Amino acid sequence: MIALKSIGKNKNRNFLTMLGIIIGIASVICILAIGDGFTHTMIKGMGNHNMRNKVIIQWEPTSDYNTDGGFTQNDASALAGIPGVDHVKLTSSVAEAGAKAQYKTKNFSIGLNKQPKHLKLVKGTYFTMTGASNGVYISEDLAHKLFKENAINRLISIDGTIYEVQGIYHIGSMEYRPDAYVAKTTFKQLFANQIIKDQAKIYVNDGASKKQIGKAAVKRMKQMGEEKKTGKYSVSNPDQISKQFTRILNDVTYFIAFIAGISLLIAGIGVMNVMYITVSERRKEIGIRRAFGATSSDIRNQFLIESVVLCVIGGIIGMILGYILVSIINAFLPFKAVITPYAIILSLSVSTAVGLIFGFIPSNKAAKSELVGLLKEE
Structure with missing residues (x-):
């Protein structure tokens, strides 16, 4: 005071x-x-990684010309045989496929993915596309490049297949999204073959040492991996990154x-x-x-x-x-x-x-x- x-x-x-x-x-x-x-x-934006009871083995090509490798089902079976391993799931670090989008004389390279569960649209109505639907959701940026006016219900060609624009979404400056989304079935049939399985998620049993299993997995892949000559294997730790x-x-x-x-x-x-x-x-x-x-x-x-x-x-x-x-x-x-x-x-x-x-x-x-x-x- x-x-x-x-x-x-x-x-x-x-x-x-x-x-x-x-x-x-x-x-x-x-x-x-x-x-x-x-x-x-x-x-x-990088995502949360639940690494409990999980070890991720990454395959990386040793040359820019050898990008078609990765893990095979035989590799998964070999990894599953390591003591302490419960099961193995093969995934990709990049789930996005590349494609060519065309409208009349305009042609652009785009990134494309399967339809997410939820997508906030700035134009159009969101619904779950079933089967081999020819619908597509595109970003505002792609819509602006392809169309001068309203893009809803317009037809565009993606890798030679015709799709109808069902909606347009916004991509914030601090987030990442592909340029287009198609139905899951369509993506699996036409684009999934572009995506290599470059990650093996190894789920370990309770009480097993993740560190030891990671070392054993890399060693086994170096010996038995079907793509060991075209790439290298390592333990990936997204949480550490x-x-x-x-x-x-x-x-x-x-x-x-x-x-x-x-x-x-x-x-x-x-x-x-x-x-x-x-x-x-x-x-x-x-x-x-x-x-x-x-x-x-x-x-x-x-x-x-x-x-x-x-x-x-x-x-x-x-x-x-x-x-x-x-x-x-x-x-x-x-x-x-x-x-x-x-x-x-x-x-x-x-x-x-x-x-x-x-x-x-x-x-x-x-x-x-x-x-x-x-x-x-x-």
Whole structure:
């Protein structure tokens, strides 16, 4: 309470002193929010990987000309025979097929996939296409390339087969989708043969060592794999890749936040300066308190608390300003910036630390003032 009263006596001067703290904290809050939001969006786009009781073996071609390899059913049977393995499922790391889309004289290479369970359309009506349907959903970008006007119910050719446009969907700048979706049956009949099975998902029994099974699987494929001459086998860990990617993004965010936080150093010097002025102006008060028995520690704590309170108030205002700025920035970002509890705790900790560090020297000077010297001045 005493600290607040002392700060209130010089509102304008103390506000200008806090301004550096406010700007610095608001900048750090904004940068951390943008970095955390971008990281969250990218990791979400990469997908969540449930690796419990699962080992993934990846096949990669040793040459750009040998891309038709992968795992076969014989490979799956060989992997299933490893002790501790429950069953094996062959999949592809890329489920998208390539195709040529054509409308009149316009021709484009596109990525194509089977119809998902849910798809939000900006035009048209979504329904589940059954059988060998000739319907197709296309992206806004592809619709704009092929058609100048409404694309709904138009006919386009994809690899020589005619399809009717049933709907158009939007692809956000921070998400990935293929250019078109066709019925599952159609995709399986016409396009699935393009996709190689370059991943073997090995499901292990409870209690079995995933690490040992992974090593045994790679060793067996190197010996028995039908495509061992055209490619190489390795254990794939998508969770580890996601963690490394997250760590890199976080390191970049924290580095930029640190650069922005340099302004807090300048603000801290301003706090030290104003505390020196405060000590000089209140030497009479210090002398009276010392005369009535206040110890050096009491004097030091009084001015140190004022310094901390000054910085914490600036930090709180900076956080409020940062929250407002993040809300405004979110209107222009392709992803949502997120203010995490970590950013709030860090901001409060930094503002408190600035008050302690830069307020200590002036406070210590006040504490060491000799009573005799103070009384002589008066």
